[in-house]
Amino acid sequence: MNLSNTHVAVIGGGCAGLSTAAALVDRGFQVTVFEASSQLGGRARTVVVENNNLMHLLDNGQHILLGAYRETLALLRKIGVDEKQVFLRVPLQMNLQSISEKSPFSLKSVHYLPAPLNMLVGLLCCSGLKFSERIAAIKLMLHLKNTQYQITSDTPLEQFLLHQQQTPRLIAVLWEPLCLAALNTPIEIASTRIFLNVLRDTFNGNKKNSDFLLPRLDLSKIISQPLAQYIQSKGSVIRLNRRIRSLEATKNGFSLETRDGKSFFSHVVIAVSPASIDKLVEGLPKLQRALKQTQTYQYQPIYTIYLQYPAETKLPSVMTGLTNTLGQWVFDRGQLCDQKGLIAVIVSAEGKHQRLSQDELALKIARELSQAFPALEKPLWHKVIAEKRATFSCVTNLARPTNKTPQPRLFLAGDYTYADYPATIEGAIRSGIKCADLIANA
Numbered sequence: 373m374n375l376s377n378t379h380v381a382v383i384g385g386g387c388a389g390l391s392t393a394a395a396l397v398d399r400g401f402q403v404t405v406f407e408a409s410s411q412l413g414g415r416a417r418t419v420v421v422e423n424n425n426l427m428h429l430l431d432n433g434q435h436i437l438l439g440a441y442r443e444t445l446a447l448l449r450k451i452g453v454d455e456k457q458v459f460l461r462v463p464l465q466m467n468l469q470s471i472s473e474k475s476p477f478s479l480k481s482v483h484y485l486p487a488p489l490n491m492l493v494g495l496l497c498c499s500g501l502k503f504s505e506r507i508a509a510i511k512l513m514l515h516l517k518n519t520q521y522q523i524t525s526d527t528p529l530e531q532f533l534l535h536q537q538q539t540p541r542l543i544a545v546l547w548e549p550l551c552l553a554a555l556n557t558p559i560e561i562a563s564t565r566i567f568l569n570v571l572r573d574t575f576n577g578n579k580k581n582s583d584f585l586l587p588r589l590d591l592s593k594i595i596s597q598p599l600a601q602y603i604q605s606k607g608s609v610i611r612l613n614r615r616i617r618s619l620e621a622t623k624n625g626f627s628l629e630t631r632d633g634k635s636f637f638s639h640v641v642i643a644v645s646p647a648s649i650d651k652l653v654e655g656l657p658k659l660q661r662a663l664k665q666t667q668t669y670q671y672q673p674i675y676t677i678y679l680q681y682p683a684e685t686k687l688p689s690v691m692t693g694l695t696n697t698l699g700q701w702v703f704d705r706g707q708l709c710d711q712k713g714l715i716a717v718i719v720s721a722e723g724k725h726q727r728l729s730q731d732e733l734a735l736k737i738a739r740e741l742s743q744a745f746p747a748l749e750k751p752l753w754h755k756v757i758a759e760k761r762a763t764f765s766c767v768t769n770l771a772r773p774t775n776k777t778p779q780p781r782l783f784l785a786g787d788y789t790y791a792d793y794p795a796t797i798e799g800a801i802r803s804g805i806k807c808a809d810l811i812a813n814a
């Protein structure tokens with residue numbers, strides 16, 4: 373390809389758009405990234421919150437990455453981000469704290485054993501499940517390995533698990549929390565096929581694939597800012613506060629309109645979320661038809677409840693699960709990122725918490741925490757960040773568009789286009805790298 377005639381516009385400065393741009397500048401392409409908002413990062417970004425004249429850097433949601441996020445980790449390495457400095461890597465563990473049970477569920481992968489033995493022995497030795505339930509879980513893991521984590525037809529995950537002799541208790545303490553964390557979709561409607569893809573990449577292969585990587589810095593410092601610096605250091609351009617208002621095909625490429633007027637590009641990568649793509653493709657009927665399926669997508673929320681306790685507050689571990697509560701995962705940000713006394717609680721997917729006001733929700737979560745951790749004092753302040761369309765609902769047989777489109781020289785990036793995975797940073801980054809490959813190899 374003649375690089376001097378090629379100028380690529382990337383619409384959207386989230387993980388997908390920025391990884392597309394980083395992969396293109398590496399190959400010598402000139403790229404302009406247009407981002408509608410005043411900051412990069414999209415759904416993985418830092419939010420500045422003021423309380424009593426003090427500024428706090430919070431993430432729009434407490435993210436967890438996995439050792440299996442191969443492309444994300446390789447990309448971060450390439451642009452000079454030191455994994456050890458930015459993530460706390462912990463072997464998979466699920467410590468579920470319960471306010472009503474004497475023997476809560478606790479599972480730890482056995483870090484000195486190779487995969488999948490690390491998980492199988494972990495399951496055998498876990499607490500809070502009957503022996504017969506532990507054996508049922510192990511049998512299912514072995515069955516999945518033998519069938520290469522594939523199924524002939526997609527079914528809702530809960531139905532699949534019941535069919536595989538998983539008891540309601542096993543589903544409630546093991547599979548449902550994993551499903552919510554991975555797919556952000558209620559287990560009654562979640563896609564078994566996509567869940568098994570995540571299990572395959574997490575529990576198969578290298579034992580480090582199942583490690584949790586917990587951000588030690590705010591997300592923007594880990595992902596979007598270093599990516600932006602990398603892209604700009606190679607001479608390409610990032611334009612913030614530049615929403616693309618319309619997109620038209622021209623003889624040799626595309627005309628993009630922002631508040632500054634029109635500009636022309638040879639290639640375009642649309643890297644916005646499926647919820648905001650319709651307006652962009654209004655003038656491109658072929659693409660509109662190809663994207664018809666995304667109009668039927670449903671979305672799932674994620675609420676992150678930040679509670680500030682006195683600075684000396686410390687939870688027994690950096691990450692704890694909760695059962696029989698609205699709160700699902702609890703993070704001690706004092707231990708994690710030196711935000712002393714700050715606790716973040718995640719409530720994934722739709723549910724009755726959406727009927728509460730933000731203050732009511734924060735109070736309810738604070739009550740749950742004080743029951744689970746009786747030494748906790750009253751929180752000093754709280755902040756609820758509600759991402760109402762955090763992810764697409766990862767239901768069965770969801771049609772996903774491909775990165776290549778019927779419109780020549782126009783490509784789609786974004787978590788929803790990486791058909792193997794639910795909405796994740798890794799899916800978004802893989803889709804961006806794929807778009808760059810498609811452009812470079814055209």
Ligand SMILES: Cc1cc2nc3c(=O)[nH]c(=O)nc-3n(C[C@H](O)[C@H](O)[C@H](O)COP(=O)(O)OP(=O)(O)OC[C@H]3O[C@@H](n4cnc5c(N)ncnc54)[C@H](O)[C@@H]3O)c2cc1C
Nearest residue numbers: 384386387388408414415433435436616762786787796797
């Ligand atoms: C609260 C929360 C918690 C999450 N937790 C996890 C987790 O633990 N692990 C994990 O892997 N994933 C998690 N995710 C999902 C992950 O953040 C997303 O899958 C990923 O960030 C999506 O990236 P993207 O680039 O595809 O889309 P987006 O991040 O949505 O980026 C799209 C960008 O396009 C911009 N844009 C839109 N329209 C226009 C336009 N017309 N012109 C210019 N720009 C435009 C938007 O402003 C946005 O910046 C979470 C998401 C949320 C919200």
